[in-house]
Amino acid sequence: MNKKQFIASSLLSISVCMISISTHATERVVIQNKGSDTLVNVAQAWAEEYRNIDSNVAVAVSGGGSGTGIAALINGTVDIANASRAMKSKEVKLAKSKGQNPLQNIVGYDALSVFLHHNNPADTLSFTQLKDVYVRDGKATKWSDLGLTVPGCKGGKIVVVSRQNNSGTYVYFKKAVLGKKGKFRQGTLDMHGSKDVVDLVEKTPCAIGYSGLAYANEHVKMACIAKETGGACVNPSVKTASDRSYPIARPLFMYTNGEPKGETKKYLDWILSDSGQCILLKKGYAPVRDVKCK
Numbered sequence: 012m013n014k015k016q017f018i019a020s021s022l023l024s025i026s027v028c029m030i031s032i033s034t035h036a037t038e039r040v041v042i043q044n045k046g047s048d049t050l051v052n053v054a055q056a057w058a059e060e061y062r063n064i065d066s067n068v069a070v071a072v073s074g075g076g077s078g079t080g081i082a083a084l085i086n087g088t089v090d091i092a093n094a095s096r097a098m099k100s101k102e103v104k105l106a107k108s109k110g111q112n113p114l115q116n117i118v119g120y121d122a123l124s125v126f127l128h129h130n131n132p133a134d135t136l137s138f139t140q141l142k143d144v145y146v147r148d149g150k151a152t153k154w155s156d157l158g159l160t161v162p163g164c165k166g167g168k169i170v171v172v173s174r175q176n177n178s179g180t181y182v183y184f185k186k187a188v189l190g191k192k193g194k195f196r197q198g199t200l201d202m203h204g205s206k207d208v209v210d211l212v213e214k215t216p217c218a219i220g221y222s223g224l225a226y227a228n229e230h231v232k233m234a235c236i237a238k239e240t241g242g243a244c245v246n247p248s249v250k251t252a253s254d255r256s257y258p259i260a261r262p263l264f265m266y267t268n269g270e271p272k273g274e275t276k277k278y279l280d281w282i283l284s285d286s287g288q289c290i291l292l293k294k295g296y297a298p299v300r301d302v303k304c305k
Contacts, residue, residue, distance in 0.1 A: 040274045042070045046080020046093030047179050048204045049121060049223040050263055053294040054093055057282055060290060064281060068274050074204070077179030084266050085111055090275045092266040095121065095179035095223070112269040118282055120297040122224040122247035123184060123259040125234040126212045130162045131219075135244045136234040138188055138258065144169055144219060145184075147194045154217070163216035172208050172220030173199040180205065183261050184221050221259075224252065225295030253297035263296065 044054055051074035058070035080092035085106040098106075098113055106113050125141065127133055131154075143151035151157050153167040161167070173195055174181040181201075185193060202208045208220040213230045224247050227233060235244035238258040251257035271279050281287050289304035291297075 038067060040068045042068065042091065042275055042278055043083075043089040044070055044091040044093065044265075045073045045075060045083050045089045047077045047095045047263070048074045049077075049095040049180055049225075050093040050265075052225065053119075053291050053296060056290050056294060057287060060286075061278060061281065065274075065277070068278065070278065076175065076177040077182070078177035081266065084113060084268065085109060087111060087268070090267065091271075091279075094264045094266060095261065096182045097262075097264065098266065113266050114269055114271070116265045116267060116271075116279060117262045117299055118265050118279075119263045119288070119291045119299060120252045120255070121261055121263055122249075122252035122257045122297075123180060123187075123221055123261055124224050124227060124247040125236060125259075126209055126220045126222060126227070126231045127234055128161070128163075128212055128216045128218055129230060129232050130164075130216050131159070131232065132161065133157070133159055134235055135237055137237045137240045137242070137244075139240045141188050141236075142190075142193070144171060145173070145195060145199075146189050147196045149196055161216055165217075168217060170215050170218040171196060171199045172211055172215075172218050173201050174205075174208065174221075175201045175203055180222065184259070187259050187261075223295075224248070227295070249292065249295065249297045260297075 051072065054072045058072045061068065061070055077094040077096055080089065080094055081098055081102055083089040084092035085102065103113055125136060140157055143149045152169060154161045154164060154169055155167050185195065200211065202211065205222040205226045208222040209226045209228065209231055212218040212220045233247050235246045236258050237244040245251050245257045247257050252260045265279065267275060283299065285302045288298035288302045292302065292304060
């Protein structure tokens, strides 16, 4: 082989190698996953662990709220929409008008917890009391209206912490506690994320807020919730979310466009396996069934 032939052969080998590498790179599948802030932490944990299951699949996770994820599904820009509430009938109708067929997949359960500052003497709150605090023109604007004096809460005015209206947590709390026609009072502090709610309550003696159980920490307290005034209360926990004895327990959803297929189906099947459900449990949510975790 002369010098020119050698160079030509070498260049051909390099070209074939580059084509092989390029072809292999394009084989990697990216699953777009967007939505619920409640689910974002566990969704990221699932995505990270799944790299070890199938290195040819990348799951791109982003939050923004259930409404954001659902809107992306309606517009066909995501493979999976995370939601901490069920899609509304008008959203389903809009999706179908755009050629999408939303399918609801329950991937876990959550106890929507009511957080109080650690100095707050309240241990139990009823739905009636929560409604008096949160509903528009509600009776409770000061802690004294609930028969309470909160140390460090100057003036006693209740700081009402809520979520932005694109949040599934906002929608679920509104429906469960305020009722179908109930509206949130004006002047609430509307947080972008679940962690933001807990952080604000932790630093504010006068505050009350609601968020997912997974965002609890040792610096805040969670109220025991009674559905009926004077009735027995239930503490939020993985167990009470799982058996739905907690009054504000809710399912967590991953919506797909029709029956999931291909890599998206494999990913959802893995999430519902013991491995995926044990990650969910570790993050503070209730699995869809009994699981055995290492």
